[in-house]
Amino acid sequence: MDYQHWKIERDNDDICWLHLDVADSSTNVLSAAVLDELSEILNEQAQSLPRGIVFVSNKKSGFIAGADINEFTRVDNYDDAIAMINRGHEVMDKIESLPCVTVAMIKGFCLGGGMELALACRYRVMCDDRATRVGLPEVKLGIHPGYGGTVRSILKAGPMAAMNAMLTGRLLQGRAAKRMGLVDDLVPERQLLSAARYFVLKRPHQRPLALKDRIMNHRLLRPIVAKQMRKQVAKKARKEHYPAPYKLIDLWQKYMDRPRLMLKKEAESVAELVTDYTARNLVRVFFLQEKLKSQGNKKDFQPQHIHVIGGGIMGGDIAAWCALRGFRVTVQDREPKVLAATMKRSMDMFKKKFKKDKAAIRDAMDRLIADHKGLGVPHADLIIEAIFEDKDVKQSLYKNIEPQMKDGAILATNTSSIPLEELASCLQNPGRLVGIHFFNPVALMPLVEIVRGDNTDDAVIKQALAFGRQIDKLPLAVKSSPGFLVNRILMPYLLEAVEMVGENIPPEMIDKAALNFGMPMGPIELADTVGLDVCHSVAHILSEAMDIELPKKMDFMMEQKKLGKKSGEGFYKWQKGKPVKNKDAHYGNLKELEDRLIFRLLNEATACLREQVVDDKELVDAGIIFGTGFAPFRGGPLHHIESEGVQLMLDRLNQLHQTYGDRFQPDSGWQQLS
C-alpha cells in the first residue's frame, strides 16, 4: 500500500525501514495525518512481523521537529484537546508494544513529539554531528511532553536528568544525551546505518536505571525532591504565569509508581494546558518568531567576510557573534589594548558556546581577526560600524572607508540615535547605508532591528534582513525614526520607573511590580544594568523628538556619577555583579505601580503601530517580545490590550491620564485596535 508521508522498505535481513518524508514540507512534523498513516502501517507490519523496525528521516533538516503546532491553534476545548493527545498516545503505545525490535535512527533535530516517538522505540542511535540535537522543549510552548515523553524519558534517563531536560526545555547534544541514557549509542554519520542494523540484529541488553535514579524515583523521596524542583523553577517562572512546569512536577510526584496511570494523567494535564491562556500566547510567540525568521531569506545575501569597526563591547560582541556563526570577521579598533579585551570577550563567548570542543573554539578564534589597521575594509561584503555616537566622527570614518569598499558591499551602522539620513549624506552611494541595530548582550538578545533610512536601497534592506538570518538572529525591519521600535517603547516605561524613584517609591517595589506583570527584569535593575549614562543619552535624543519630559532624578543621578552596575552604584548598590536589594522595602498599591509602568509602554506601542514604525501589529508585538523580553505569556503588548479588552484598557489609561497627567495621554493609535 502507498502512503503519503511514509515509505516502507524491507531489506534482506527482514528489517523494515520506515522512512518519514512529510509531503509538502521541508521538515518532518507529527501531524494528525502522519500519525494516522503510521498507525495503519504499524497494523500492517504486525500482520507479517519484520525482524525489526527502524525509523528514519528522509529530510535533510532533521529527524522529526515535533508535533504539528498549527493543530494546537485549532483546538479550543478540552474534549478536542484530549482527543488529539490520545491519538498520539495510541500510536506511541503501539510502537512500544510491538513484539519486534524498534530503533530510532536520529540525525538532525529530534524534538518534542519526535523525541517522544524515539523514546517509544526500544533503542535510539544518534549521529554525533553538531547539527543533531534531541530535546523535549514543550515547556517553551506552555505545555509539557504529551505523547508519553514524561514517563518514558524518566524511565530511560532517570528523574533528575529527564526532569531537568523537560523543565528547562533545553536541547541536548549527543554527548549529553548519551550520558543521560536518552540515547543508546552515539556514532559518526558513516556508521549510523550499521549501528541501527546492529541494534536490530543483536538486541543488546538495555542499561538499567542507576541505583541513585531508582532511589530518587521512590515515592517517599519524591515529595522532597519535587519541592526542590519547584524552588528551582520558581526562580525562573511564576506558577501563575507559567503553570506547565509545576504541573509536570506534580505529575511525576503523584504518579511515577504507576507508569500506565501516569501516561493517562499526562494526557489530561496537557489537554488542560493546551487550551490555557499561557500556552495559547506562547504558541502565538512561537509563530511570531517564525514570522520574524521569514522576514529574511538567507539566499538573498551570502557574505564571506564581515568587517566590524569599533572593538568596544557592542562592536566586539557583534564581531565575535559573526565569527561564532562561521563568518570570517575582521574587527577594527585603533588600540591594540582595546582589541586585546575584545579578543578576551570573544574567547569567553566561544568557550561558553562550544564548551570543551577545543577545535571549534580555535576555529572561531582563527576566523576572528583583530585588525588595528583596518585591512579588512576592502575584503568585506558587509561593514558594521559600531563606534561611539558622534555624527562627525562617523561621517569622517565613512568618507575614509567608502572608496576602499568592494563594489556592492553594504555599510551598516549600529547607531541607536543618529538618523540614518544624516549619516548617509556624506556618502557617494547613500543607498548602501542601512542600520543594523543589535541589543546588548549580543549573544543573548535574539532581535536585530534592520533600519531603513530614506535613502536605503530596497535590495540592501533585503540583504540586511538575510544577514540577520545568516547569523541566526531575528531580523525586524523598522523605520528610521527616533528610538526605532524597541528603545522607543522601552524608554517611557523606564522613565516612569525613574519618576517613581523621584516620588520616593522604593526601587525594589517598582521592580517587583514589573515582575508581577511578567517582565523578565525590573526597569530599575535594567536601567542600572544598561548604564544610566546610556539611558540618559538615548532618553535625551528621544525626548527631543517625541516631546517627553525627562525626570529630574535622571539628571541628578548623572551629576552624582552614579551610572549603575558599571560604576558600582546606580539606583541600587552593586556587589559582585548583583544589585543589593532591601528586603524590607514596602509599598502599598503594587498594582498601581504595575499599571503606571505597563500602560506607558502599551501606549507607546500603539503610537508605533499608528506611525507604522514596523509593518503590522504582529511585528510590533514580536519586536517588543524579542527585543525587551516583554512577558511572553501575554503574547505581546498589542495582543495584551486586545485580549483584555480595548475599551477596558483605554478606560484605565484615561484614569491614569487624569491622575498623573499628560504623559498618559492616550495615543490616537488606540483606535486601530479592536
Place this chain on the structure above:
Amino acid sequence: MKPRDVFIVDGSRSPFLKARGKQGPFSASDLAVACGKPLLLRQKFSLDLIDEVIIGSVMPAAHETNIARVIALRLGLAEHIPAWTVQRNCASGLQALDCAYHNIHSGKAQLILAGGVDTMSRAPVMLNDLMVNWMGRMMAAKSLPQKLQTVAQLRPAYFKPIIALLCGLSDPIYGLSMGQTAENIAYRFGISREQMDAFAVASHQRLMDAQDNGRLDEIEPIYDGKGHYYDHDDGLRRDSSMPNLAKLKPYFDKKYGKVTAANSAQITDGAALLVLASGAAVKKYDLPVLARISDSQWAGLDPREMGLGPAYAMAPIMQRKKLKIEDIDFWEINEAFAGQVLGCIEAWKDESYCREFLGLKAPLGEIPHDKLNVDGGGISLGHPVGASGARIVLHLAKTLHRNNAGRGMASLCIGGGQGGAMLIEAATEAEA
C-alpha cells in the same frame, strides 16, 4: 627581468617572545597564524592562487606534525593548496624560502607562502628509553602477579626526562653543545670575552634603536584571548652594558669558557612568513615588490665549528656573482653566538683560512660591523630556530627597501656543521 625571477612581495612576523622558564603563551601554529592573517589580508590577489605553503620548523609539537598544513588550514587557505614542512635545523626558515625560490624559478609555481616558526619554550619533554621499555612490559603483563612484578621493577632513573631542547642544541655526532662549538671558534681565532660581550651589547642597542624608531614594522601584534597582547620583541635588555655582561659566568664550558648566556642567542618563540611571487605574477596581479632573490647557497663544514657556516655559504655566492664586500649594502648573519659571528668575520679576513678551508686565492676582507645586523639579532631578539632564516631575509628586504640600497646578504650557521646564505637585490615593480 624575466617572468621566472623570484620576488619578495610582502612579509610579516610575530613578535619574538623570550622563553621564561615555562611554556610560552602561544603554540607554534598560533604564532604563524597570527602573523599570517594580516599578511594575507594585505594581498591583492585571490588567495586561491597560492600554489603552496612551505614552512621551516625544527621542533613542532606532537599535535602539529607537518605544521605547514596546520598553518595553511588555520589561515583559511583552500584545501586544495598543498603545504609541507622542511627541517634544516637553525636554517629551516631559510630552507623554506630556498625551496620556494627554486619552485618559482623553475616555473612550477607563481605564488608561495613561505616562512618559519618555532616555539622553543614548548620543546617536548620526553620519556627516556628505560621508561618506554618498562611501559611496554607493563602493557604486555596480563595477570595481576605479572603486573605487580613489573611495577616492582620501576626505578627512579626511569623518570629522568629527555629535554628535546637540549638534545636539539647538541651536536649528534660529536656530542658537543652548540655553545661549545662557539668556544672552539673563539679558540681558533683568539676571540676574547670582551669582544663577544661588546658585540652583544651592540645587538641590544641596535634593537632598542630599531624599536624606538619604528624600523620593525613587519611585526604584527598578537592576542592571547586572555586580555593580553604582545607587539614587540621582549628579549631586549635596554640596560645591557659591558659591566652588566661581565657579571655572567660562562655557561657551556663552565669556569674557563667565554661564551655566556648573554652573548648567545636567546631561547625564544616566534614565526615569520613571506609571500614570494614570480615576475609573471607580480606583473599580472600588480603586486608591490620588496626585493628580488638573486642567489642562494648551502655549505657543509666541521660540525665542531658549525658557527663558521656563513663564511662557507656566502663565499661561493660572492665568487659566482663576482662581488666584493663593498658591493653588499647590508648583511644579516644570524647571531647564534657573538663568538661565531665574529669568527665568520675573522675567517674572511684570514688569508690562510680562506685559502685552506674556503678554497679562495685571497681573503675576502672585513665585513663592516656598521652594515651587519643593523637592527639587532638573535642575541637581543632571540633565535626561534625555524623562524630566524625567514626573519633575517624579511628584515633585510625591508632594510634595503627603506634605504634604497642595492644588495643584501643573509646567512645562518646550522647545527651539525652547515651554513646557508641568500643574496637579495633591490627591485621595483617595473622590473617584473
